[in-house]
Amino acid sequence: MSERDGAHEAIEELSGVAALRALTPDEVRFVASHLAGCASCRRQYAELAAVADLLLRVPEPVEPPPGLRERILTLAAQTPQDAPAAGPHAAVAAPTQGVPASAAAPHPARKRLPGTQYPAPGTRLAPRLPRRPFDWRDLGLVASLAAALFFGYSTLRLQGELAAQSARLAQVEPIAHAAARGRTAPVAGTNTAPQIRGAVAEIDGRAQLYLEQLPDPPSDRLYQVWLIPPGGQPIGVGVGPPGQGGTQTIPLDRSLAGMQQIAVTLEPAPRGSDGPTSEIFASGQL
Amino acid sequence: MVDDRALLEQIARGDTAALGFLYDRYAALAFGLAMRILRDPGVAEEVVQDAFLAAWRRSASYRPDRGEPRTWFLSIVHHRAIDRVRGAAGQRAEVDLADLPELVDRADVWRETRAGLEREAILAALTGLPEEQRVAIELAFFGGLTHAEIAERLGEPLGTIKGRMRLGLLKLRTVLQGQEVA
Numbered sequence: 001m002s003e004r005d006g007a008h009e010a011i012e013e014l015s016g017v018a019a020l021r022a023l024t025p026d027e028v029r030f031v032a033s034h035l036a037g038c039a040s041c042r043r044q045y046a047e048l049a050a051v052a053d054l055l056l057r058v059p060e061p062v063e064p065p066p067g068l069r070e071r072i073l074t075l076a077a078q079t080p081q082d083a084p085a086a087g088p089h090a091a092v093a094a095p096t097q098g099v100p101a102s103a104a105a106p107h108p109a110r111k112r113l114p115g116t117q118y119p120a121p122g123t124r125l126a127p128r129l130p131r132r133p134f135d136w137r138d139l140g141l142v143a144s145l146a147a148a149l150f151f152g153y154s155t156l157r158l159q160g161e162l163a164a165q166s167a168r169l170a171q172v173e174p175i176a177h178a179a180a181r182g183r184t185a186p187v188a189g190t191n192t193a194p195q196i197r198g199a200v201a202e203i204d205g206r207a208q209l210y211l212e213q214l215p216d217p218p219s220d221r222l223y224q225v226w227l228i229p230p231g232g233q234p235i236g237v238g239v240g241p242p243g244q245g246g247t248q249t250i251p252l253d254r255s256l257a258g259m260q261q262i263a264v265t266l267e268p269a270p271r272g273s274d275g276p277t278s279e280i281f282a283s284g285q286l
Numbered sequence: 287m288v289d290d291r292a293l294l295e296q297i298a299r300g301d302t303a304a305l306g307f308l309y310d311r312y313a314a315l316a317f318g319l320a321m322r323i324l325r326d327p328g329v330a331e332e333v334v335q336d337a338f339l340a341a342w343r344r345s346a347s348y349r350p351d352r353g354e355p356r357t358w359f360l361s362i363v364h365h366r367a368i369d370r371v372r373g374a375a376g377q378r379a380e381v382d383l384a385d386l387p388e389l390v391d392r393a394d395v396w397r398e399t400r401a402g403l404e405r406e407a408i409l410a411a412l413t414g415l416p417e418e419q420r421v422a423i424e425l426a427f428f429g430g431l432t433h434a435e436i437a438e439r440l441g442e443p444l445g446t447i448k449g450r451m452r453l454g455l456l457k458l459r460t461v462l463q464g465q466e467v468a
Binding site: 013015024048068081210 | 306318321322332334336338345353369412427431433434445450451452454455459
């Protein structure tokens with residue numbers, strides 16, 4: 001009994017902090033598990049959270065930079081939507097690692113013929129390539145290219161991987177009669193991380209890669225973006241924040257013009273590498 | 287004018303034009319909120335973009351009993367901006383209290399009052415709080431600091447900061463509840 005009372009008291013004390021979203025992750029877990037089974041604390045928290053919500057309207061509205069609206073609409077046209085949550089508790093599930101339902105589940109808005117099957121994540125449709133994750137350092141696979149320079153070789157492998165990837169994409173996402181002016185292309189996870197979704201867009205000379213559901217990397221690694229010209233070598237064009245997965249928008253410091261492919265690898269923080277050193281996490285055809 | 291809920295339904299059906307309407311309604315509020323938290327136009331722009339795309343992706347999971355679409359959307363902006371401030375993945379909780387389904391029915395009693403409140407009224411109520419309560423609330427909600435970080439920054443005991451946040455919010459509610467829609 002006293003333990004229970006102690007918990008109520010602790011939660012009551014934390015309720016304002018929780019409503020203002022100023023708990024540490026450990027405390028969030030503690031509070032959430034208590035609230036799930038305690039109606040009176042829940043009511044109290046909900047009252048304060050409703051007050052905190054009002055603060056969302058306090059900052060003065062500021063007109064966003066021109067071009068943002070168009071960029072968002074262009075990227076949205078390339079971004080698949082999630083299916084509605086399956087049950088009342090579905091939203092509680094941690095949307096972090098692993099393959100969320102959304103990666104495999106078709107969106108209801110996307111018209112599908114009855115009987116058509118979405119391939120399981122990681123299913124490769126064509127052409128056939130080695131099934132295991134791509135590895136830049138695996139020089140043994142194609143003996144005839146053994147003499148090729150490392151980067152030249154890697155690029156060949158990369159292009160093979162990308163061709164397979166875009167074939168998969170073309171099947172999985174009858175994507176986009178891509179919107180509008182500007183260049184855009186869908187980007188999707190490889191076998192390494194099939195849940196990744198995203199799109200690259202260039203509008204008014206500004207290129208950006210938007211990615212969702214990136215696995216959380218170690219703190220000394222970051223995601224690096226590469227553009228590959230036809231027959232050329234990967235050019236590093238941007239990095240994400242170190243140690244961060246989830247959703248990211250990475251500005252690219254080069255135009256997509258003249259480029260054939262885009263790829264994302266995991267590289268050492270803080271600046272990335274001169275050439276790709278990890279397996280490819282996501283890629284797309286430009 | 288199409289109401290916000292109908293707009294979200296259209297967005298959930300894959301209508302990018304409806305997303306454009308949502309943008310026209312809330313982009314300035316969203317950008318203002320992100321700027322207040324991040325103080326950097328470039329980062330704020332990225333956060334707003336991410337938030338609109340998240341709204342696009344998750345529109346089918348919006349439930350009316352969770353509150354107004356405006357609050358739902360601005361909460362996404364707020365969460366993402368705070369995530370940016372806190373940086374490392376380790377600071378992110380995998381459970382979001384707002385996602386607990388039982389919590390969605392927020393204080394129904396005065397929902398109408400809340401929806402009709404003007405920015406000026408909310409701002410005035412916030413400004414009217416005792417200084418130490420207002421500072422604790424602002425450092426948390428617009429500064430992205432945890433209560434432990436606020437306690438450290440202000441050199442106050444943790445319990446004091448928790449108390450100021452809670453009392454400040456209760457006071458805000460009392461003040462604003464007294465202001466029925468004009």
